[in-house]
Amino acid sequence: DAKTTQPPSMDCAEGRAANLPCNHSTISGNEYVYWYRQIHSQGPQYIIHGLKNNETNEMASLIITEDRKSSTLILPHATLRDTAVYYCIVRAAGTSGTYKYIFGTGTRLKVLA
């Protein structure tokens, strides 16, 4: 199973872009990179995912390097409500062809006023 490495914490000024890095050097060719966040003690919330190409949605952008060994989640204009723990997950194959998430400890992002 591909593992991910993230910095334990980051700060970002409100209104600025937050760039959260993730290393996944053992990722397989068919494994997707997913990002979720967990605000306070709520259930994790889906943000974005990608395979090879960069992706953008209403919440964030995902930049994946050409060799797919690392990625960056970009929150273009961080607000105080973006303060959360952000998880970078490489989806691993489980039994019977199913897929499961392996959560690490994530990056605790603090957006500062």
Add this chain to the structure above:
Amino acid sequence: NAGVTQTPKFRVLKTGQSMTLLCAQDMNHEYMYWYRQDPGMGLRLIHYSVGEGTTAKGEVPDGYNVSRLKKQNFLLGLESAAPSQTSVYFCASSYSRVTQETQYFGPGTRLLVL
């Protein structure tokens, strides 16, 4: 749509007691999952189900049992609770096994075992 709901929100048990946590989803999802989260840690998969009547073990299945009698419900049982099972339990569901499934999480159940 309510999405994924969990019952109860909080529970205190004594060592050796049993209880069942209920997860319900109204999105007609095939897959359902139970995770636990300990302080300062990421989520760890306990059990999951790929459809009604099926269950499978995750990373940390010991001490737990599950059942999926109806598609919309996934039950997590603790037969004899232990203090090591003090944790926050999250349920999730997803549409299918195809490559781009996204998991939707419930609000969590906080369990304290004394």
